[in-house]
Amino acid sequence: MQRFASLLDNLAFTQSRNRKLALLADYFVSTLDPDRGWTLAALTDGLPFSLPLRRILPELLSSTVDPELYRLSRDYVGDTAETVSLLWPEQANKAAEQPTLSAVVAGFETAAKDHIPQLLSNTLDRLDISGRFALLKLLGGAPRVGVSARLAKTALAQAFNQDIGQIEEVWHSVDPPYLDLFAWLNGTGARPDPGGRPVFRPMMLAHPIEDSDWLQLDPSDLAAEWKWDGIRVQIAAIAGDMRLFSRTGDDISRAFPEIASAFIGRHCVLDGELLIVRDGQIAPFNDLQQRLNRKTVSSRQLRDFPAHIRLYDLLFEGGEDLREFPFQERRKRLEAWHAKTPPPLTDISEQVTFADFDALSQIWSGTRAGGIEGLMLKRKSSPYIAGRPKGHWWKWKRAPLTLDCVLMYAQRGSGKRSSYYSDYTFGVWIDNSSTAVEISEAQLVPVGKAYSGFTDEELLKLDRFVRNNTTDRFGPVRAVEPKLVLEVAFDAVQLSSRHKSGVAMRFPRIARIRWDKPANEADTLATVRTLL
Amino acid sequence: MQTSSRSPPFAKPHPAGRWLYPRPEGLFCEAGGFYIDPSKPVDKAVITHGHADHARRGHGAVLATPETIAVMKIRYGENCAGAFQPIHYGETVSLNGLSIGFVPAGHILGSAQIIVEHAGTRVVISGDYKRAADPTCEPFELVPCDVFVTEATFALPVFRHEPADKEACRLIKAIRQQPDRTHLLGVYGLGKCQRMIALLRRSGFDQTIHLHGALVQLTEFYQHSGFDMGSLRTIETGGTDRRQDYAGELVMCPPSAIADRWSRRFPDPATAFSSGWMRIRGRARQRGVELPLIVSDHADWPELITTIEETGAEEVWVTHGREDALVHQLGLMGISARALALVGFDDEGD
Ligand SMILES: [Zn+2]
């Protein structure tokens, strides 16, 4: 338990991604089975059982800590597990050895329900503050120590010199504490076999197209498709079971039961876009968000936000792995497969025909008006390669929109940027009258936040501007005199109830710093609304 | 006298409240005509210790330990008060028929608890204090009393500080494990800085320690007072140091300098911060601290409770900090307690 607890502590206080990876990799290599497997479970999909901690903890505590002192402490600390770990009375004659992580997990996994409070109390007695914190985070589900499941898997790959794609591919065929996974990574066991289970195959991703790419491309080698504004998904169906996976291999099937039933009984692996489609019309991305990140879904949501899959690619047909085949070949197989017995709620993403790049460029310029995110270009001869291989697929996003906004607040960055004001909140004028002589901050309303798009040199200048023009401070945030215009590029504007302006930008970044432009010439909220 | 609404309803205010009570300027002893740690300039001030929220400039006359007086002169200048009267630990002075005594509070060099005896009642005003060992100051001396005026900076049961030597060793280990990085330790300038240096030296850390300019004068004062701080070096503003000179080194600075432009001169700095607040994860993360060291010059919750019990005081007055929890806890223990509404004290301890 000590190693797990100190790993969580170190991860929580480490900001750099590389250092987190190193901490995790070191832990996975130097910790024995099955402890390291339980840790991996805690950082990814969770333990295979859950405890009603919310109910048990207050009961346990009420006999040891005065309720008023608990309340005051909890209010101050802000986290129940942390509060309990600090308030739990330290046992005077504690054994020097803390229980191992696997012994703790085994204990809770097998305990009778009515014995769990007693077991929890005994275990807390045997741990120190950071051990108690780790235990409660472990049993409570997500430890939230700034490590995503993806980062944990990346660290695992790094630790054992394996490809992350390989780990993702076997991930859904292994279970905590992952003994067979570690045996395979150690070179002492066979690659875990998915058998009859639907598993994730790492996806093939595209590079944004750059000006220099065009010169090396021949239009006749390429197929073009629309880039839809949903989320990339993979459907894996086998033996009466199916899974819907996100781009990173997260299982999101439960949030989309209608998609699940559409594929039950099929045997295939498909690549496509998850969309909300109403009466044949694709709904805005906002609507899809209503359905994401849910454990369960109501019949009302099913009705109001109907899900749909637009298919791009066929990876497996039956047991046959098509990934080595050229894209053009897979596309034919996809069309034939779909034509035979199309699953409900699906269609195939239409291909875009074009004679040359000029014609394609024409089509691309029309994407925004057509409500499409842009174009995808795929080399006809490319196999389906996990990851983001160079020279195969390109995304050509529609041209961004830009607005001239006024810098309002700046916040210090994190990690290497912690001494720089590098996160910028900007706003637009509430109405046209503000372009008159009198300008005050009250007339600006924030519309977004950006922390990219500028060079290191520009960052230095922005930082200096913020420090020299600060009008107020709130913790790490500074309000600045509203006089610097930022040309902000973004993909779209959405309605948002979280922002005072009622709108929010998608993917904003600083396109240019307009040192030259007077703030009263910046855009207005009325202009922003026309972009909705 | 202003009292908290949380005081037990049965308790009658202690009669000492008639000659010792808060005023807008601070805690006022009417019988002696002086204030204790006043937040505004007054004629006569009795000062517990040199931290800025307790010792301010501009008083007519100041009664304090020689160390506290020296600190005030370093910070505010020789003429920061009309007159100074030094008093050593264990000495008493008489004034209008009452006596004022000073004993160590264990908080920082020269910090004192003030004992006021009047009309057969003994009141001890703790100032800031701690019970844990500190190589840079005299240990806290327990004085039985009728009324104990206590601080409450860390008065929540979640605050339990770690043994300071253990925390110093964690820092040394981190420095040795990451020889490419500079460790940047944030410390308060008076007390914590010198205590951390002394703790590190005791644990065998003999590298030169680099100090931010703001920490130098007070550290030199400790050296002149006879504390061996080992090899120290000042980081000059506009100096010609190269970044790589600081790899594997320990730099100490005021907390505010960590996120300041000043810290950009160091290669890949790892930030450490030594404070009782580091017990709370969110507090450490908020400041971007990688190595939170839970070392404080204030009493933690168990020390507060034990100390109050040991003084045998019938009544406890709680000054700056989280009074709610302490007043509640003392109520549970059958000790009558009330919060003194005093303004001007700083949450951070310095
Ligand atoms: Zn103090």
Ligand SMILES: [Zn+2]
């Ligand atoms: Zn204080």
